[in-house]
Amino acid sequence: MDWGRAKSVLIFAFLMLNVILGYQLWLNIQERQSANADAGSLPPDTLAIMQQKNISFAANIRIPSETPKLRDLTFRVTNKLGIGERHELEEPVESKIVFNKKELQEDLGSIIPELNLYGFDSDKDIEFVFNRMVDGRPMFDVKLELFYSNQKITAYRQDVIELVAGEDSREQVVLPATKALGSLIENHLHNGAVIREIKLGYHGQPFDSETQFWSPSWRVLLEDNSVYYYVDAVSAEVETVSQSG
Template sequence: MDWSRTKTILIWAFLLLDLFLLYQVYVTRISQWNDKEVAQSEKWNTELYLNQQNITLDTEVPQDTPEMSNLDAEYIGINPISLHEISGLQATVEKMALAAKLDPPMQIRGQLNPQELLRQIGPRLIYSDQYVADPYQPNQSRLLYWQVYDKMPVFVAPLEMYLNNGTLLGYRQTFFHLRKQQGERQVISGYAALRSLVDKQIISPGERIENVSLGYYGSYDADIQTLVPVWRVVHDGKWHFVNAITGALERPMVTQR
């Protein structure tokens, strides 16, 4: 065997491999830079468009456009018998939800903070670690939380906490068993969702956009349903959901409050 020739071939092979890997890194970096430039351009153009329409953007719009798939959501309920073992809690089953009354009401410690309140009530709430506070909280007597899947809010699985004069009176909770469907697709941007609502005249001149959040949503009331990725847009207290894959407007929430 000609070791000198073999050594030369190996050197060239490793050199070509290094060049190929460097090229892949270069292409990836260029793609990332282009994506950032496109996102920044879309942000500026949309903000200019909103300003021209006399629409105030009073919130941060998430920049991420991850790949997401639909979810299967099955309502399995919460067994009130298990809650009866928790002292100071009276629980009843409602349609697609469990209502719990604290007896006696719980005094809130410290300054009211939705996430801290969730921690305080944790021992009296099943699955408390699977909910997150909604960043949009217009009513301080009713704090709103959502069940999450992969850190994304599920806009059909609310947890509502009822307060009065610094005390927590009770809560109403919906919980789903969630399963991910196959077939991920990249979502449209939050700015594209905003532009769609303005173009459809759903957001009118003079209005204020208060929150833009990415999550999951299903517009009908059933034991088993398919949830789709959506952008939730809150404007002047009104909620609208834009399909984050197709850009279509989803039907209003049946139980929206």
């Protein structure tokens, strides 16, 4: 055996390994910097707490800059289909239609009431989740769930509501997302948390009564997907809700 040549080959292999590991480290650093590129819009004291608690943003997440004027929503829960009742489809349909509004409406619009008023929110293990939309913003807890199996939608469950004109409700400029995040980062998020979404919509208490009053709220989700954080976009009060609950 040519030990000199073997030694040269081993040295070259180790050099290549170091190059690959160094490149991977560089990619990780770049990804982390990209993920936190939008953090610069946060106040310095919030940034300091983020660094202290090792809190970051997931890749491609941007902090919304909008501060529109919104009013509280008043609505009634209707019982056309029964709240929480699951309805099986007579003929399952392809699940891919969820990502095409026209096909979704064509295949399920005659079956699911007011389907066009719901917007896609998330894809869970066995269901696609939609939210009731109002002026382009989601009512986070008014849901349409499409259950699927073997790439077929087999059943649905729907919350049906009727909006009511709120005579005493006036428009107010909402709390900026940066302030909502600042409160969460300082007082609620755990060390190492990774923020993957912040979205403006409406949130309120569960359907304990027929008439509901919901306020504009920022919803914040983490990568571990365990808890919803809702920050009232007027009062800044924070509520945490387990996603399993």
